Amino acid sequence: MRIRKADVILIAVLIAAAAALWAVTELTAEAGSSITVSVDGEVKWTLPLDEDTVMRIEYPGGGYNMLVVENGTAQVCEADCPDLKCVHMKKISRDGECIICLPHKLVIQVHSSEKSDVDTIAQ
Numbered sequence: 001m002r003i004r005k006a007d008v009i010l011i012a013v014l015i016a017a018a019a020a021l022w023a024v025t026e027l028t029a030e031a032g033s034s035i036t037v038s039v040d041g042e043v044k045w046t047l048p049l050d051e052d053t054v055m056r057i058e059y060p061g062g063g064y065n066m067l068v069v070e071n072g073t074a075q076v077c078e079a080d081c082p083d084l085k086c087v088h089m090k091k092i093s094r095d096g097e098c099i100i101c102l103p104h105k106l107v108i109q110v111h112s113s114e115k116s117d118v119d120t121i122a123q
Protein backbone atom coordinates (compact mmCIF):
# COMPACT_ATOMS: atom_id res chain seq x y z
CA MET A 1 0.00 0.00 0.00
CA ARG A 2 1.32 3.38 -1.00
CA ILE A 3 0.99 6.27 1.39
CA ARG A 4 -0.36 9.28 -0.43
CA LYS A 5 0.96 12.75 0.24
CA ALA A 6 -2.52 13.91 1.28
CA ASP A 7 -2.58 11.22 3.98
CA VAL A 8 0.77 12.35 5.31
CA ILE A 9 -0.44 15.95 5.52
CA LEU A 10 -3.65 14.87 7.25
CA ILE A 11 -1.73 12.84 9.82
CA ALA A 12 0.68 15.75 10.41
CA VAL A 13 -2.27 18.11 10.96
CA LEU A 14 -3.89 15.69 13.40
CA ILE A 15 -0.66 15.30 15.37
CA ALA A 16 -0.18 19.09 15.47
CA ALA A 17 -3.77 19.57 16.66
CA ALA A 18 -3.34 16.94 19.37
CA ALA A 19 -0.07 18.51 20.49
CA ALA A 20 -1.67 21.98 20.61
CA LEU A 21 -4.59 20.66 22.66
CA TRP A 22 -2.20 18.91 25.03
CA ALA A 23 -0.12 22.09 25.43
CA VAL A 24 -3.23 24.16 26.24
CA THR A 25 -4.33 21.61 28.85
CA GLU A 26 -0.85 21.54 30.36
CA LEU A 27 -0.58 25.32 30.58
CA THR A 28 -4.06 26.13 31.90
CA ALA A 29 -4.34 23.43 34.57
CA GLU A 30 -2.38 24.26 37.65
CA ALA A 31 0.12 21.67 38.77
CA GLY A 32 -0.43 20.48 42.29
CA SER A 33 2.30 20.46 44.89
CA SER A 34 0.87 18.05 47.43
CA ILE A 35 -1.78 15.41 47.93
CA THR A 36 -4.05 14.73 50.85
CA VAL A 37 -5.13 11.21 51.69
CA SER A 38 -8.51 11.14 53.43
CA VAL A 39 -10.22 8.12 54.88
CA ASP A 40 -13.89 8.35 55.82
CA GLY A 41 -13.85 12.14 55.35
CA GLU A 42 -10.83 12.69 57.60
CA VAL A 43 -7.46 13.87 56.26
CA LYS A 44 -4.95 11.25 57.42
CA TRP A 45 -1.83 12.22 55.49
CA THR A 46 -0.49 15.09 53.43
CA LEU A 47 2.30 14.10 51.05
CA PRO A 48 4.46 16.21 48.73
CA LEU A 49 3.95 15.42 45.05
CA ASP A 50 7.60 16.02 44.17
CA GLU A 51 8.87 13.14 46.31
CA ASP A 52 8.48 9.63 44.94
CA THR A 53 6.72 7.44 47.49
CA VAL A 54 4.96 4.12 47.71
CA MET A 55 2.48 3.95 50.56
CA ARG A 56 0.29 1.08 51.66
CA ILE A 57 -2.92 2.41 53.18
CA GLU A 58 -4.50 -0.17 55.45
CA TYR A 59 -7.88 -0.12 57.14
CA PRO A 60 -8.85 -1.35 60.61
CA GLY A 61 -11.64 -3.44 59.11
CA GLY A 62 -9.27 -5.00 56.57
CA GLY A 63 -8.39 -4.07 53.03
CA TYR A 64 -5.73 -1.88 51.50
CA ASN A 65 -4.81 0.53 48.74
CA MET A 66 -1.29 0.97 47.40
CA LEU A 67 -0.62 4.62 46.66
CA VAL A 68 2.25 5.49 44.34
CA VAL A 69 3.65 9.00 43.97
CA GLU A 70 6.02 9.18 41.03
CA ASN A 71 7.28 12.02 38.83
CA GLY A 72 4.77 14.49 40.26
CA THR A 73 1.76 12.23 39.75
CA ALA A 74 -0.21 10.06 42.14
CA GLN A 75 -2.12 6.88 41.46
CA VAL A 76 -3.46 3.78 43.16
CA CYS A 77 -1.51 0.88 41.69
CA GLU A 78 -3.08 -1.92 43.69
CA ALA A 79 -6.08 -2.47 45.96
CA ASP A 80 -8.32 -5.23 47.21
CA CYS A 81 -11.62 -3.34 46.91
CA PRO A 82 -14.35 -5.16 44.97
CA ASP A 83 -14.72 -2.69 42.08
CA LEU A 84 -11.04 -1.66 41.59
CA LYS A 85 -12.22 1.66 40.15
CA CYS A 86 -9.48 3.46 42.08
CA VAL A 87 -6.83 1.31 40.37
CA HIS A 88 -8.25 2.10 36.94
CA MET A 89 -8.46 5.86 37.50
CA LYS A 90 -5.89 7.91 35.65
CA LYS A 91 -2.88 9.42 37.37
CA ILE A 92 -3.57 12.72 39.09
CA SER A 93 -1.22 15.71 39.20
CA ARG A 94 -3.35 18.85 38.75
CA ASP A 95 -4.89 20.97 41.48
CA GLY A 96 -8.31 19.61 42.42
CA GLU A 97 -7.97 16.23 40.72
CA CYS A 98 -8.78 13.24 42.89
CA ILE A 99 -8.90 9.48 43.07
CA ILE A 100 -11.76 7.98 45.04
CA CYS A 101 -12.16 4.47 46.34
CA LEU A 102 -15.76 4.19 47.44
CA PRO A 103 -15.56 0.75 49.12
CA HIS A 104 -12.69 1.99 51.33
CA LYS A 105 -14.01 5.57 51.70
CA LEU A 106 -10.63 6.75 50.45
CA VAL A 107 -10.13 10.11 48.76
CA ILE A 108 -6.76 11.20 47.38
CA GLN A 109 -6.80 14.81 46.23
CA VAL A 110 -4.21 17.10 44.67
CA HIS A 111 -3.66 20.57 46.11
CA SER A 112 -1.63 23.48 44.84
CA SER A 113 0.72 25.33 47.16
CA GLU A 114 -1.55 28.38 47.42
CA LYS A 115 -4.24 26.27 49.02
CA SER A 116 -1.98 24.53 51.53
CA ASP A 117 -3.71 26.40 54.39
CA VAL A 118 -6.72 24.14 53.75
CA ASP A 119 -4.63 21.25 55.03
CA THR A 120 -3.90 23.07 58.29
CA ILE A 121 -7.59 23.69 58.89
CA ALA A 122 -8.42 20.06 58.21
CA GLN A 123 -5.92 18.77 60.73
Ligand SMILES: [Zn+2]
Pocket residue numbers: 079081082083084085086087100101102103104
Ligand atom coordinates in the same frame (compact mmCIF):
# COMPACT_ATOMS: atom_id res chain seq x y z
ZN1 LIG B 1 -10.93 0.94 45.11
